[in-house]
Amino acid sequence: MKDLRIAVIGAGPAGIYAADIVTKEHAGAQVDLIERLPAPFGLVRYGVAPDHPRIKEIIKALRRVLEHERIRFIGNVTYGVDVKLDDLRRHYDAVIFATGAITDRPLDIPGVELPGNYGAADFVSWYAGHPDVPRDWPLEAREVAVLGAGNVALDIARMLAKPADEQLVTEIADNVYQGLKLNQATDIHVFARRGPAQIKFTPMELRELSHSPSVEVIVHPEGFEIDEASQAAISSSKSTRLVVDTLLKHLEAEPTGKAHRIHIHLCHAPVEVLGTDRVEALRTEKTQLQGDGTAKGTGEYVDTPVQAVYRAVGYLSSHLPELPFDHQAGVITNDKGRVLDLDGVPLEGMYVTGWIKRGPIGLIGHTKSDAAETIVSLLADADTLPVPEVADPDAILTHLVANGAVVVDHEGWARLDAHEIALGEPHGRERIKVVPREDMLRAAIGE
Template structure:
């Protein structure tokens, strides 16, 4: 089969789609674009820095980008350097794999105070994402609140709670590591609107909280049911029972309350307001008790306050609006029907279904959409100029894409920086630094050249 396909986004969803297309569509030319010079999306910038085993999947994705007919073009932003309409004119099919990069808002008074952050920004900060590298979050201590009971919330709590020695084997950036180590934290509050059975974190992630060197999980036994009870989806029972067992083990630990750092798991609490401290920033988080009705958390009039200097909201994400790809505003994703957004325009991953699942969840999803793309190409045939048209357009606009070999130079430089301080890598956190490696010039000179 011949044809020319452009995939916008080089995270797991986009690269699983590229792999499926390359395997089944022999003869296809597939361009994978990313607005950053670096590929791999949330594997690089979202997976916790102490989960190096999870990050190892990039080796598989690197093989995908190395396949014949597949090309990586980094530092090419859709909406910045090219439009979606440009791509649709150039390619037989376009796949959006742009994820859901915007934090969902809490919708409560005080959430715009200094010291209140979305998890996308906070995680991006400690993972060295260029969009958030200069966040410098307020961590005055002694308490932090993390709102949400998913794996992202657990990641944030764990990264904040671990000692520098525990984090040494990961790729936490040097600046973030220093800021976290200097923060005088004694209490981390993980807050969920629903109960233990409804929490969405996985047992493996939850269990890690019980293995930390200086931190211990604190659970009120009164918050835990005796058993899981009826479930709408009985296939989830083994996971829910394991989660409840872990929480009961945490609740039974006699010395948890005296640990140097305590990770409190609060259930049936909803955030109501962030009240100011003396400097106007976050000082108190007001919580309301909830109870479950028909699977929903219903807020009551019973409230209590937590003194916290930092609040991180980990309640989910939304896709970003892109001209030519309307959003389903209610769901926060690109409007689509089973991955088809418009004739010749498709969508995969979180931009398609919302921010759910783990990295491998994207594989079956992307394979299904790739099959739809192949069917589209079979019915409509090739007829667009593809990569040649994009190359001419970028050259005319003075845009120099970062190639796969360019990325490998950046990668090697980061690994060398990390080796010098005993870590797997030390990331470059600005695009000029990355491009300086590609072009073989000092970062400061590269930045001056980019401004001229």
């Protein structure tokens, strides 16, 4: 098999796993990880709540991949702005797009345009210290609705319920800590359309809701349905059984009178956000399980007073310039990782992996297997890929700098990393995350 130069667009888990697998499978493969942010790791760095250090353990494995001699990090470079598709074709044998999903899937119900409605992805980006979002977040609401039955919904509920001072052992950025100190929320209402055996919480995430000494978890009995299909799901899945058991413990627990409460409402589907000039309440329709894992509306409605609504109904990938895109599914059209044109024909040398390939579903393990499938396709095509016009592997760096890009290489990321760790040391914290992009670049460049 001939030597290959491969560009991977996106240095989150999907892109890093693809780089790792291809360099292990092919001794002649060299990979450039091209990332629009000055730091790698994608949603592991910018999509995980700061009080989740165990989940961030995955970064240790990703770091080891970046140390590989045939993998190069090229940060602070945006595809479609600093580098175009034709540029990539001229410099690489193949391109793998691994740009993930960073926007919110829309929820089409009346009232979502009222002030006080927020997308989960935007809030997560704020509390995770993303450099490209506003530094402040409005947190005046005392009663808040969170719509969704996945781990992101739980993260949002926990971040809104937990006192800011409890976050000071984490890497939380200072602007986020100062914002959370002003948080007025006392009651967070999480709404799930289906029952306890159908929700997508993982056991660990659910258990962590009650780890704060200031937060009480209340599971409301209305909608706590376990039908025949639910029982089968509980019997066949240890994870489902643990989730249902944890919910049952909260359901049966006596109130403790803690200052902050997370309410979990099952079999409640959001149908309208109520209010005149801003959010005043959420209207939900009670649902009933249908015996096949689905739920149907009953025609009975409940209005819950809230002053803010967070929509955690899924992430959505963004259309990339010059590439085909399925706007309904939110993915780049592909066959086993090969990008397909509008006629269903593979685009030579173009591949995709991660959420932009399969949609925003699955955990880290799925991302690995997904990347492996894409690399199998790429290596099967290797001998037929056109030879890039530019032979010098460093020519892409010259091109980027000539176009005005401020490139952060691996050494620059290492300086930024060391700077964040140094910021945390006086406070006994692992690190304090730097948020403004200009500050990240100064630390990376060594100014």
